[in-house]
Amino acid sequence: MPFDDAHAAAATGTDRADGARAVGRWLLVVAAMVWIMVALGGATRLSGSGLSIMEWAPIMGTLPPLSDAEWQRLYDLYRTIPQYALVNQGFGMEGFKRIFWLEWAHRFWGRAIGLVYAGGLLWFWLRGRIPAGLKPRLLLLLALGGMQGAVGWFMVASGFDADRTAVSPWRLVAHLGLALALYAALLWTALGLLARRDGPRSPDAVPAWRSVRRQVQASVWLLVAAMLAGGFTAGIRAGLDYNTFPLMDGRLVPEGYWRLEPAWLNLAENVAAVQFNHRLLATLAALAAFGAALAAWRRLPGGPARRACLGLGAAVALQYALGVATLLLVVPAWLGTLHQANAVLVLTVALLALRRLPTVAAGPEPARLSPPPRRARAASRRGAA
Numbered sequence: 001m002p003f004d005d006a007h008a009a010a011a012t013g014t015d016r017a018d019g020a021r022a023v024g025r026w027l028l029v030v031a032a033m034v035w036i037m038v039a040l041g042g043a044t045r046l047s048g049s050g051l052s053i054m055e056w057a058p059i060m061g062t063l064p065p066l067s068d069a070e071w072q073r074l075y076d077l078y079r080t081i082p083q084y085a086l087v088n089q090g091f092g093m094e095g096f097k098r099i100f101w102l103e104w105a106h107r108f109w110g111r112a113i114g115l116v117y118a119g120g121l122l123w124f125w126l127r128g129r130i131p132a133g134l135k136p137r138l139l140l141l142l143a144l145g146g147m148q149g150a151v152g153w154f155m156v157a158s159g160f161d162a163d164r165t166a167v168s169p170w171r172l173v174a175h176l177g178l179a180l181a182l183y184a185a186l187l188w189t190a191l192g193l194l195a196r197r198d199g200p201r202s203p204d205a206v207p208a209w210r211s212v213r214r215q216v217q218a219s220v221w222l223l224v225a226a227m228l229a230g231g232f233t234a235g236i237r238a239g240l241d242y243n244t245f246p247l248m249d250g251r252l253v254p255e256g257y258w259r260l261e262p263a264w265l266n267l268a269e270n271v272a273a274v275q276f277n278h279r280l281l282a283t284l285a286a287l288a289a290f291g292a293a294l295a296a297w298r299r300l301p302g303g304p305a306r307r308a309c310l311g312l313g314a315a316v317a318l319q320y321a322l323g324v325a326t327l328l329l330v331v332p333a334w335l336g337t338l339h340q341a342n343a344v345l346v347l348t349v350a351l352l353a354l355r356r357l358p359t360v361a362a363g364p365e366p367a368r369l370s371p372p373p374r375r376a377r378a379a380s381r382r383g384a385a
């Protein structure tokens, strides 16, 4: 190849790798914004602010009330729902403004995320910097993000029903679950473009890498189950009862676990069962994560993958301790919010560990066994998503 052509090809490859890295960094920023959103959502719920805005106005709702008359109109609306009569009766305009601002900030931040995501997508698209094959996934994430706004409103609307002072736990879990799914998808895609790969350095090491990867995978699924169970715990305020650990009213499995009929209702609406399920799944997830960390410590050489697995063990230990403290202190708002935000940290480290552990093919394949040199990694990241 003539020198000029070779030079041009190398430059194009570098451009593509730079484009992929830029897209990865943008997705990381959006994921970080979703993380803040999850924490804000926890604070909104725990401070009882979630039902203060009774309208869904995606465009007009961007601005807070700008006149006394508008404040009065919104306050009057709020005074029509059971939560006002049963929980906040007579708290006045000052009390209303206190709960209004958190809900408004939560919605405002959601709009900001939408803007950064849609704006970034358009910008990278028009400049041709989106790696091949990634466009459908990025469009799907855009649609899911829009859907999350609608699911949020669907959840809030359930709190206005005649006999309710809080939202439906099912809808709360749908809203939390979709937020976590969006976060995981954004982070997974970003890490596919940016994360440092690691891998076995000899055929003998392949089984160890495969086994650690499987253990991290198991931890991820158990963590997801524990998080959804945590959503039900929060949704029916199950943390306000059975404030002892590890026993619940002196028993390991609380009395009345199957109290409700039909049986599946216990999964979401029976305080004893919901709290027990969360403890059980959290304990299984923690054991799986500690197992993966221990296996990585013993069987993998030092490097990014091993560090991520050890980080997973540490993050889960912190999460477990925060959960127990939240329960024993009867769910102070700040601690509940921290427990919710740290759940996202656990998910982050788990996905990072998974990204850094390669999927090793069945037979030993020497060509795939050594970690690629630094320069080659950048080029391979393009196709890693």
Ligand code: HEM
Residues within 6 Å of the ligand: 042, 045, 046, 176, 223, 226, 227, 228, 229, 230, 231, 233, 234, 235, 237, 238, 239, 245, 278, 279, 281, 282, 283, 285, 286, 316, 319, 320, 321, 322, 323, 324, 325, 326, 327, 331, 336, 337, 339, 340, 343, 346
């Ligand atoms: C792997 C460990 C754990 C994970 C991943 C986890 C995750 C979560 C999540 C995602 C929530 C929902 C937060 C929300 O929607 O606001 C939650 C709530 C909760 N968790 Fe955990 N949790 C873990 C361990 C524990 C433990 C060990 C306990 C106590 C024994 C605990 C007690 C609670 C309580 C009381 C709530 C409800 C807090 C509230 O009302 O805001 N968690 N957890």
